[in-house]
Amino acid sequence: MKNEINIGLLGFGTVGSGVAKIMHGHQQDLQHKLGVQVSIKKVLVKDITKSRDTELASEIFTNNLEEVLNDPSIDLIIEVMGGTNGARDAIERALLAGKGVVTANKDVMAEYGQELLQLADEMKCDLFYEASVGGGIPLIRTMEDGLASDRISALTGIVNGTTNFILTKMKHENMTYEDALAEATRLGFAEADPSADVDGIDAARKMVILASLAFSTEVQLDDVFVRGLKEIQNGDLELADGFGYTVKLAGSAEKDEDGIAVAVEPVLFPNSHPLASVNNEYNAVYIYGDAVGETMLYGPGAGSLPTATSVTADIVAACRNLLLGMNGKRLHSPQHERKVKSDGKRFARYFHRILVKDEVGVLTKLTAIYSNHGASLATVVQHPDKKESGAELVFITHRMSRQQHLDVMEELNQTPEVLEVLSHYRVEGEK
Template identity: 60%
Template sequence: MTKEINIGMLGFGTVGSGVATMIRENEQQLSQKLGAKVKIKKIAVRDLDKHRAADLNGSILTTDINEVLEDATIDVIVEVMGGIEGAHEAIEQALQSKKAVVTANKDLMALHGHKLLKLAGDNATDLYYEASVAGGIPIIRTLEDGLASDRISTIMGIVNGTTNYILTKMKEENWSYDEALKKAQELGFAESDPTSDVEGLDAARKMAILATLAFSMEVFLDDVEVRGMTSITTEDIELAEQFGYHVKMLGYAERDEDGVEVGVEPVFLKSSHPMASVRNEYNAVYVYGDAVGETMFYGPGAGSMPTATSVVSDVIAACRNLLLGVAGSRNIDYVNERKLKSQDQQKAQFFHRLLVKDEVGVFSELTSIYGRYGASLGSIIQRPGEKAGEAEVILITHPVSRKNHNGIIDELNQSSFVQKIISQYRVEGGEPR
């Protein structure tokens, strides 16, 4: 064995330490798989004196990123430093130097992935990004290779462990949203500023990446409809259970003859759906293909070693391509024309919880409003309100377009007999649309 592949790393935090540990501890196994030795030659860091979990020779650390990017003997760049602008410039420079790149940067790939993949192709090199979505779950490789022959029509994902942990504790421990968030922060599942997680932005980035791959069509972050979860209450979760649903912060991407719809929002998910049982900080991605039918991929969505597993898997793929002389041969052209559904073409069921006046004729007025927008009602119940003269009406519609649903909401808000729309949720896992 004479060939040696040199790795350069940008960043050496939690994930970077995991990557270095895996490469060092599995050196013999990697050599056997590839027929070549894999060695980390240089690592760019911000602080040379910072204590790090992985025990490496300090001489390979540098604060000068160009020592890594401009080293002609380095074959593969692993970007785990995070951020967007600095990482973007570094990856562009590496690809233009015809170095293979492996990144775990979901923010970067959601915003600039299309252009970076094209740049990799133009320079006959590779860009891999398995770790950018769902941590240790190999969903990107599955969509690129394992399900490449199938026509994917639906992807649904619990792709943010923080939100799933919060909802699990609200359901199982009867904690409030604030209590569950505080505990998630104490455990390190949530940042001190949890906005990206709880407002759905993190999941939206991942769904843009997954939809692009699954549908072989350019899907951008701005195409993803996003709604956060901060208004969810324990009462909503209890009501969902009464109707046979779980509340989940869900990403979804759907395709039919009208086009593609991508969104992230809290939904009522049928309790019998395989994703309803995903608990705590775990992730899951559900994929429906015309040939394969239902499949689901489950596992840890974050953490040093699960994410490092995906990064090192990409490193192996990039090294193998270099050894075989086929780097940059992956076809990244999009097969399908970019075609997004209008709100009139987006259809779903919806759960509504309304506070109304407890008067004769209210039900007639309600059914009239829903009927004007072509929304028939599936389940509907009424129960007393907290005050005299009030009642709660709880219902689930049959499938209705997003445009008509918005029209219903506008009329309900303007109605003299509806005092408040307490909550509303998209419903998934029920009847087909």
């Protein structure tokens, strides 16, 4: 039986340094849980001359990937270097070398996860990726183990802390989008280029990972319908609040006999919904299981130590498997064939905000458009628009298909009496 486990750490940025800090500070706890010492033997960095605030010895730092992957004494590779191509290559080579891998890389797992997991199965190695979604929230392990006996039918959640921070500041502190984004950048919640966050791409990648796992099928990034924060117009948050809703950039995934539907978009949640009260940089995922019913996981979605906590949890799991000779025993092949729902099979309620000419008969003409497409209206509100020589209408529909929604939108945009379709949102949490 092994009396020591050696780790090769690829990357020493925010997450990598957090992993080293936790492993150094919790060494006695880790040794008690595993019965052996777990040590970081090599750390891959770009610049070995850079000064670093760490307890690790300077001689274990290297800028040569080969030194890490080809070291026979290293049992486990931790990939926290970020990026896509270089990280994917490093993970693949580590698996081919027979070494287990722990990664926090959502980009790699969203785009290449299925093939890497299959390679891990073939090589009888572990590939753990808890930290790729939800920072310090144990989402992956809960879905893989805690809900293993259940059948997940849907999940929805806030999986991007940057956009949630921005929307929180806009709603509760009346900040503009630009000011809220600047504050998020100053506090380190947003990157210098925030486009992946605010355009919904980061959340879409995370939803690919969660949906693939929840439904045991292959989900691709192109399967995800994506709208970002730029779709939110001035006044939308206040208007939604007046109707009893909170706007969140949310990911959703559902599966039934018609297939799967995955989306990331600004969504209206009733103020009574648990996700409506998730604020600032926090994340939460609401899971619907056939047996468990409804459950929610909540916590910090990013940050050095929260994310490093998830990485370290995977390290403990991988080390246990190594000690028990159980590494690579969990099979990852999809159980179900990939089948994506058509727009005609995706149902929801919708919120439409429309600027129209202030003329007699306009409301009647517009409601007829909905009726002609088989859609019915639950709420109709009209009030003068103070900035335009027109009137603003707000419609909240009953459940209808996304195809009906798109058809209605197209006809509204072609109607002379409609000056502009200001905004439209899916309404979550209501039937």
